[in-house]
Amino acid sequence: MQAADVMTPNVITVSPDADVQEIARLLLDNNISALPVVDTEHKVLGIVSEGDLMRRVETGTQRRKSWWLQLLEGNNPSEYIKTHARKAHEIMTRDPVTVSEDESLRRIAKLLERHHIKRVPVVRDGRLVGIVSRANLLRGFAAKKTDVEAVSVDDRDIRDAILKEIDDNTGVWVDRINVIVADGAVQAWGLVENQEEWQAVQVAIENTPGVKSVENNVGMLPRGMGGA
Numbered sequence: 049m050q051a052a053d054v055m056t057p058n059v060i061t062v063s064p065d066a067d068v069q070e071i072a073r074l075l076l077d078n079n080i081s082a083l084p085v086v087d088t089e090h091k092v093l094g095i096v097s098e099g100d101l102m103r104r105v106e107t108g109t110q111r112r113k114s115w116w117l118q119l120l121e122g123n124n125p126s127e128y129i130k131t132h133a134r135k136a137h138e139i140m141t142r143d144p145v146t147v148s149e150d151e152s153l154r155r156i157a158k159l160l161e162r163h164h165i166k167r168v169p170v171v172r173d174g175r176l177v178g179i180v181s182r183a184n185l186l187r188g189f190a191a192k193k194t195d196v197e198a199v200s201v202d203d204r205d206i207r208d209a210i211l212k213e214i215d216d217n218t219g220v221w222v223d224r225i226n227v228i229v230a231d232g233a234v235q236a237w238g239l240v241e242n243q244e245e246w247q248a249v250q251v252a253i254e255n256t257p258g259v260k261s262v263e264n265n266v267g268m269l270p271r272g273m274g275g276a
Contacts, residue, residue, distance in 0.1 A: 049230075051156060052149040052204060053187040054168045055178030057211060058223050061086045061191060064093060064137035071096055071136060078223060079239055082167055084144075085136045094140030095167075101139075127220060145173045147180070155189050156180055184226060187237055191230045191237045201227040206258045210234065213256060218248040225266065232260035239269045 061084045062071055074083060075098055082097035133139050145159055146169045157166060160182060170178040207229045215222040225238035234253050240246050246266055253262045 049153050049188045049191070050149065051147050051151045051153075051170045051178070051180050053154065053207065054181045054184045054226070054228060055183060056223065056226055057178045058215065059084060059169075059176060059179045060223055061090075061176065062136050063087075065134065066136040066142075068101060068136075069137065072101055075101075078221075081138075083136075084176055084179065085140045085171050086176055090145065092136065092146060092169045092171060092176050095144045095169070096136050096140045100141070113241055127165070140251075144169060145156045148172070149177065151184055152255060157185055160185070187226060187228050187235065191228045191233075191235060195258065202231070203260060206232065206234070206256060210253050210256050210259075213252040218245070218252055220245045227253070229259075232258055233263070234259050234261065234263055235263045235265065237265045239267055241269050243268075 060074060060080065061080055062074065064085055064087065066085070071083060075081065082095050084092050085096060086092055108242055135248040136190060142228060144225060145163050145165060147156055147159065149172055151170075159168060160166065167179055167181040169176055170180060207227050210227050211222055211225070212219050212228075214225055220240055222242065227237075228235045234256075238249075240249065246264070246268070249266055250262065250264050253259055253264070
């Protein structure tokens with residue numbers, strides 16, 4: 049399997065000038081832990097994660113040095129920026145590691161481990177087309193296929209068709225759904241807001257030509273975590 053077979057498409061992104069409050073709302077409303085920062089051509093400039101927002105002056109959670117450390121070390125400009133800056137381009141991790149659509153899952157796993165990161169943007173000609181997280185990787189490795197390096201073109205067409213049907217016709221946020229297809233066997237993960245959305249995902253998969261079986265692992269969002 050490759051990045052294209054497990055990545056989350058239609059990635060939620062922010063512009064470099066997005067405000068930290070907007071970023072926080074997007075993370076919470078979509079139950080995600082990070083957002084790519086992209087320019088007008090959808091090129092990846094950086095990533096803002098929930099960790100970048102954990103210590104903020106607005107909430108009183110910034111690190112406070114003891115008086116003697118303050119005397120010895122003085123103030124740290126980069127720490128000040130992280131706790132006080134208001135825009136995505138000021139707090140983001142710049143020039144993040146990226147992969148192409150044909151990068152193998154094993155190679156991606158090694159990159160995540162080596163760079164101590166939880167996710168990697170997927171790019172085509174320098175432009176963002178998806179994102180692969182640790183969860184995406186685990187789902188790919190767990191797919192019921194003896195050779196996880198090989199996925200047919202038909203499987204990819206099936207996956208694309210399922211995601212398009214969900215996005216175009218069900219009312220379910222496809223950003224929250226991940227689909228793995230191997231030999232026509234479909235496994236779905238993600239989060240929806242109610243039983244009707246769960247059923248809509250199920251029906252969309254079942255009605256897609258080429259699907260042989262469905263394992264629907266989609267769960268329900270905790271109350272209060274929806275986009276409303």
